[in-house]
Amino acid sequence: DSGVTQTPKHLITATGQRVTLRCSPRSGDLSVYWYQQSLDQGLQFLIHYYNGEERAKGNILERFSAQQFPDLHSELNLSSLELGDSALYFCASSVLPGGEPISGETQYFGPGTRLLVL
Amino acid sequence: AQKITQTQPGMFVQEKEAVTLDCTYDTSDPSYGLFWYKQPSSGEMIFLIYQGSYDQQNATEGRYSLNFQKARKSANLVISASQLGDSAMYFCAMREAGGATNKLIFGTGTLLAVQP
Numbered sequence: 001d002s003g004v005t006q007t008p009k010h011l012i013t014a015t016g017q018r019v020t021l022r023c024s025p026r027s028g029d030l031s032v033y034w035y036q037q038s039l040d041q042g043l044q045f046l047i048h049y050y051n052g053e054e055r056a057k058g059n060i061l062e063r064f065s066a067q068q069f070p071d072l073h074s075e076l077n078l079s080s081l082e083l084g085d086s087a088l089y090f091c092a093s094s095v096l097p098g099g100e101p102i103s104g105e106t107q108y109f110g111p112g113t114r115l116l117v118l
Numbered sequence: 119a120q121k122i123t124q125t126q127p128g129m130f131v132q133e134k135e136a137v138t139l140d141c142t143y144d145t146s147d148p149s150y151g152l153f154w155y156k157q158p159s160s161g162e163m164i165f166l167i168y169q170g171s172y173d174q175q176n177a178t179e180g181r182y183s184l185n186f187q188k189a190r191k192s193a194n195l196v197i198s199a200s201q202l203g204d205s206a207m208y209f210c211a212m213r214e215a216g217g218a219t220n221k222l223i224f225g226t227g228t229l230l231a232v233q234p
Contacts, residue, residue, distance in 0.1 A: 002165075033220070
C-alpha cells in the first residue's frame with residue numbers, strides 16, 4: 001500500500017458526461033501528479049500540483065481540468081467524455097522537499113481509477 | 119527530447135532464476151533520475167528502485183538491482199531469484215532535474231511471466 005488513495009476504483013459512464021476523480025496524497029506529501037494510462041498512448045503525464053498551485057501541464061485535454069484543495073487532496077475533472085477517454089487514471093504523490101524539482105524525487109502511485117466510457 | 123525505450127515487449131523466466139529487463143534512455147540533461155515501477159495485473163503502480171545520474175554505485179533494493187551504464191545510456195533492471203509474484207508489467211521511467219516539469223517519462227513496458 002503506497003498510502004495514496006483514489007476514488008472511485010471503477011467508473012462507467014456514457015459519452016458526453018462529466019466525471020470527477022479524487023486523489024488523497026500520502027501524509028505529508030505536497031505534490032500531486034495525474035497520469036493517464038491507455039492502450040494506445042501508454043502512460044502519459046497530465047498535470048502536476050504542488051501545495052495547491054499548478055506546477056506543470058502535460059498532454060492534458062482542454063476538456064480535462066484539475067485542482068488541489070487546501071487539505072491537499074486533488075480532483076481531476078473530465079468533461080464531454082469520449083470513447084477514447086477510457087483509460088486508467090493514476091494520481092501520484094511526492095514530498096518534493098523545498099518545492100524545487102530534484103532528479104531523485106520519487107512519486108508514489110495510487111491504485112488508479114479505471115474509467116470506461118460507453 | 120527525453121525518451122525511454124524498452125525493447126522487450128514480453129519475457130519468460132523460470133522461477134528462482136535471475137532476469138534482466140532492458141531500458142535505454144535519451145536525455146541531454148546531465149542531471150536526471152531513473153526509476154523502475156512494477157504493475158501487477160491488479161493495476162497499481164509499485165515503485166521498485168531509483169538511480170540518480172550522479173550516483174557512483176548501482177542501486178540495489180532487495181532482489182532488485184539496477185545495472186546502470188551511463189555511457190551507453192542504459193538502466194537495466196535485474197531481478198534475482200525470480201518468484202511467481204514477480205509476474206507483472208515493468209516500466210522504466212525518467213525525470214530530468216531542473217526541467218520545466220516534474221513529469222515522469224515512461225517506456226512502453228515489459229511483461230514478465232515467471233514460470234514454475
